[in-house]
Amino acid sequence: MLLAKVVGTVVATRKDPRLEGKKLLIVQPLAPEDVESGRAGQPAKANYLVAVDTVDAGYRETVIIVQGSSARMASGCKDTPVDTAIVGIVDTVKLDAR
Template sequence: MRIARILGTVVSTQKDERLKGKKLLVVRPINLDGSDRDDYVVAVDTVGAGFHEKVLIVGGSSARMAEGNKDCPVDTAIVGVIDTIDFTTPEK
């Protein structure tokens, strides 16, 4: 999975039946320091993510395992909203 931020919404009327009702968002993968990567992907939001939030995206066939995506022609899905990334090494 990768970390991304939401850029916008894709509006499409003429599309596969199984994409109807799905929220198609344009997301941009980001680096761990929060900077943008020079890339983007269109993902189906399955967790009700809000704009400006950092999200977790899953790719490939596993995107079809996300809630509501079974058997859908979807290769990327938003499966989580990220609260924080903790880089602190835990003490033992």
């Protein structure tokens, strides 16, 4: 899984029937140091994913995303054509003081 920040939404009227009613969000992966410190770096423009939200995430929230076939194990995603799902809202990240 990866840490990511919710930065946008995608609206698509014409789509696969199994995507009906799914909330599609744009998320950008974050480095754990940035999540811990609360200071988010500027992610690369191209570094994003469209994810199905399954935990009612909001704008700017830090989330956990799961990719690949495991995204279909998220709530309500069984047998749907989704390869990325938001499966958690991050409260805190704690890194080892190396």
